[in-house]
Amino acid sequence: MSDTQKRSMAAPGVSRSRVKAVNAAEERELYKKREPIYPKLAHGKFRFVKWVVMAVTLAVYYLVPFLRWDRGADAPDQAVLADFAGRRFYFFFIEIWPQEVYYITGLLILAALGLFLVTALFGRVWCGYACPQTVWTDLFIMVERAFEGDRNARIKLDRAPWSFNKAWRKVGKHAVWLLIAAATGGAWILYFHDAYDTLANFFTGQADISAYLFFGVLTFTTYVLAGTMREQVCTYMCPWPRIQAAMTDREALNVTYRLDRGEPRGPHKKGDPWEGRGDCIDCRQCVAVCPMGIDIRDGAQLECIQCALCIDACDDVMRKVDRPTGLIAYETDDNIDRFQAGEKPRYRFVRMRTLVYAVALVAVAAVMLTGLLTRAELELNAARDRNPNYVRLSDGSIRNGYTIKVVNKGNAPRDLELVVDGDPAIDIRVLGAPEEAPMRLSVEADRTRDFIVYLTLPHDAVDVPREDITFRVLDPQTGESAETRSVLVTGLSE
Amino acid sequence: MSDHEENRETDAHSGTETTGHEWDGIKELDTPLPRWWLYTFYACIAIGIVYMVMMPAIPALPGLAGETDHSRGISNNSERVNVALAMADLEASRAPGFERLRGASIDAIEDDPDLLGFVRAAGEAAFGNNCSTCHGSGAQGFIGYPNLNDDVWLWGGSYEDIRTTIRFGIRGEHPDTRFSQMPSFGRDALLTRSQIGDVTDYVLSLSGQDAPADAIARGAEIFTSQCVSCHMADGRGDRTQGAPDLTDQDWLYGGSRDQILATIYRGPYGVMPAWEDRLGDTTIDALAAYVYLLGGGEAAASRPTGQ
Numbered sequence: 001m002s003d004t005q006k007r008s009m010a011a012p013g014v015s016r017s018r019v020k021a022v023n024a025a026e027e028r029e030l031y032k033k034r035e036p037i038y039p040k041l042a043h044g045k046f047r048f049v050k051w052v053v054m055a056v057t058l059a060v061y062y063l064v065p066f067l068r069w070d071r072g073a074d075a076p077d078q079a080v081l082a083d084f085a086g087r088r089f090y091f092f093f094i095e096i097w098p099q100e101v102y103y104i105t106g107l108l109i110l111a112a113l114g115l116f117l118v119t120a121l122f123g124r125v126w127c128g129y130a131c132p133q134t135v136w137t138d139l140f141i142m143v144e145r146a147f148e149g150d151r152n153a154r155i156k157l158d159r160a161p162w163s164f165n166k167a168w169r170k171v172g173k174h175a176v177w178l179l180i181a182a183a184t185g186g187a188w189i190l191y192f193h194d195a196y197d198t199l200a201n202f203f204t205g206q207a208d209i210s211a212y213l214f215f216g217v218l219t220f221t222t223y224v225l226a227g228t229m230r231e232q233v234c235t236y237m238c239p240w241p242r243i244q245a246a247m248t249d250r251e252a253l254n255v256t257y258r259l260d261r262g263e264p265r266g267p268h269k270k271g272d273p274w275e276g277r278g279d280c281i282d283c284r285q286c287v288a289v290c291p292m293g294i295d296i297r298d299g300a301q302l303e304c305i306q307c308a309l310c311i312d313a314c315d316d317v318m319r320k321v322d323r324p325t326g327l328i329a330y331e332t333d334d335n336i337d338r339f340q341a342g343e344k345p346r347y348r349f350v351r352m353r354t355l356v357y358a359v360a361l362v363a364v365a366a367v368m369l370t371g372l373l374t375r376a377e378l379e380l381n382a383a384r385d386r387n388p389n390y391v392r393l394s395d396g397s398i399r400n401g402y403t404i405k406v407v408n409k410g411n412a413p414r415d416l417e418l419v420v421d422g423d424p425a426i427d428i429r430v431l432g433a434p435e436e437a438p439m440r441l442s443v444e445a446d447r448t449r450d451f452i453v454y455l456t457l458p459h460d461a462v463d464v465p466r467e468d469i470t471f472r473v474l475d476p477q478t479g480e481s482a483e484t485r486s487v488l489v490t491g492l493s494e
Numbered sequence: 495m496s497d498h499e500e501n502r503e504t505d506a507h508s509g510t511e512t513t514g515h516e517w518d519g520i521k522e523l524d525t526p527l528p529r530w531w532l533y534t535f536y537a538c539i540a541i542g543i544v545y546m547v548m549m550p551a552i553p554a555l556p557g558l559a560g561e562t563d564h565s566r567g568i569s570n571n572s573e574r575v576n577v578a579l580a581m582a583d584l585e586a587s588r589a590p591g592f593e594r595l596r597g598a599s600i601d602a603i604e605d606d607p608d609l610l611g612f613v614r615a616a617g618e619a620a621f622g623n624n625c626s627t628c629h630g631s632g633a634q635g636f637i638g639y640p641n642l643n644d645d646v647w648l649w650g651g652s653y654e655d656i657r658t659t660i661r662f663g664i665r666g667e668h669p670d671t672r673f674s675q676m677p678s679f680g681r682d683a684l685l686t687r688s689q690i691g692d693v694t695d696y697v698l699s700l701s702g703q704d705a706p707a708d709a710i711a712r713g714a715e716i717f718t719s720q721c722v723s724c725h726m727a728d729g730r731g732d733r734t735q736g737a738p739d740l741t742d743q744d745w746l747y748g749g750s751r752d753q754i755l756a757t758i759y760r761g762p763y764g765v766m767p768a769w770e771d772r773l774g775d776t777t778i779d780a781l782a783a784y785v786y787l788l789g790g791g792e793a794a795a796s797r798p799t800g801q
Binding site: 029030031032033034229232235236385386387388391392393394395396399401431432449450452454459 | 526527528529530531532604605606607610611614630631632633634641643644645646739742743744787788789790
């Protein structure tokens, strides 16, 4: 008797059946299969708003690299450019150096506060309208619809066996998706080098390897995330759905099903009375149009991106059955309670939460604006040599060495005058500069230049352990000046 | 997990099972991962295998994989080779700078901000590697090892002089080395102790320091007979012989009376090796320019030697 045969016998003479309980623990699904979603095309004002936002955001993304902004001969003329090779970030009239990365931090804080404020007021409008994942997914679904038809046609096509009709529609769809994905990756790299040059180099194979790399990565992610992952990105990858619960409250507008009006739901026959029942006729059009494939009537949920397409779908239906629209609407949780209690809705946009966000937003914006407007285009730093701390020359005079760093953030070269305030006996020498008074330093446009400066205090003027001095550079053309304090160490004991 | 298996229940709100764990009434949902997530794990495993095949990854016994102790992979990648290549690239990228430095006058170097920056960087690196042991990392020197920041030069402070000193060294083994020797007046009994004391007082007076007048007068006579051939009658030294100026404020072996006395007694014999064979010409150029630009460099012939 073999082992398998042995095992199939429970006891001598009692055979063992190979059946298992359907809900047995070991049969439980460890991993969840993705349920395909076939969003139906909605019509209405929110769909229109979404089309407009899509057109605007896509236009911004694809066209901004081609905008020009004159900055003179020594700087690139691309309006928005993250020039990593040249270590500069250009945004229209703003130019940021690496050490000024706090402006970027400020921008991120502004973006975060803006997101908080908007979410506290109107719920996840970012998710529903402006998030790239939403915009590109919407675009990809549009393409899908063009090739495969609307919801029912797509379901039918997916269930149908392979045929020429199915094949060309699928191939066409994926080809256009790939094209859009490539254009997305292609536009991304235009933000990092001159757009026209990059475009020309890209197609002649002369662009930087990193350009092709980023093009490839972004093409891949766009195709996968917007084409095949879609709602999975929002549900599983994105942290925002987890955070948003803390950003909204019971007085924030959210896409909400009006429980008070809708229930009890059920099919409605023409001529039947509407008394004693809800307005919801359970047509599930709200579910059919939902790009996340959820039912808004189940209440607020993690997956809902609040794109309001269910509002459009429901309003359509309400008009057909001659009931007032707004069964699904932007409403607050508190108002739903009030409706159920028979009270009038109340909207309070000015709340402690929104006030704090708004004040913080204005404060950060004001600080950033002040910083940008008062940004010095001429800066000076001095680092004194500490090894050796000082040098005694043959005649007993004391020399200190300094490396001074002149930062010219302007777009024109500068001829600067260098003055050292302090003991008038101090002699100044700049390595590589002719001896004259005042000393002249030349700094190219948009550059930092180091100068080696030697200050010598004559023997008879050495009287204190350290002399306080101030380096000053002056641009005679513009009148701008910058200064920095330092000391001259003489070696006398304190 | 099995301990809590019987406590599993289906959550009414989400329709998902709980894990069966419970902490103070808080239960944990057993939400299944999306299946594509599983596929990313598989993809990672596949990438791992590809990586192991392509790159050095598998340890091997010494000798089995050539000079390394691991497999080389299909790509035959070696970080040591990569470093060597990167170093070669680095050298190549510096070559144009050294090319411009070759034959450039010190004035040309000073007038060209880019070349100046290059020389200071290249010189500083070479100095740190080769010279700082004796002269200090800031070239500040020590007793017996000259400070290179100041304006005191035993053998001349022009770009050309400094380069010659670096190339051939001082009192070294190179045939062209700079050479001179101060006698050990005390140790070799050329002078008595009291005579050395008198000369010390005279030398102190040369740089304006106080000393007994009678000792100075006696010391002056001895100085005239013993020292002027190198240090010159006025005590200002002779650069052709590396004889220091005794009238200035700088003392290579210390400026106190005891230190000067000790110097005369034993006679210093400072040695600097020749660098010609160890460093390339261009590195010596960069070093010489770096030392020159530390602040004490002299224009050629600004102070004639042997004055």
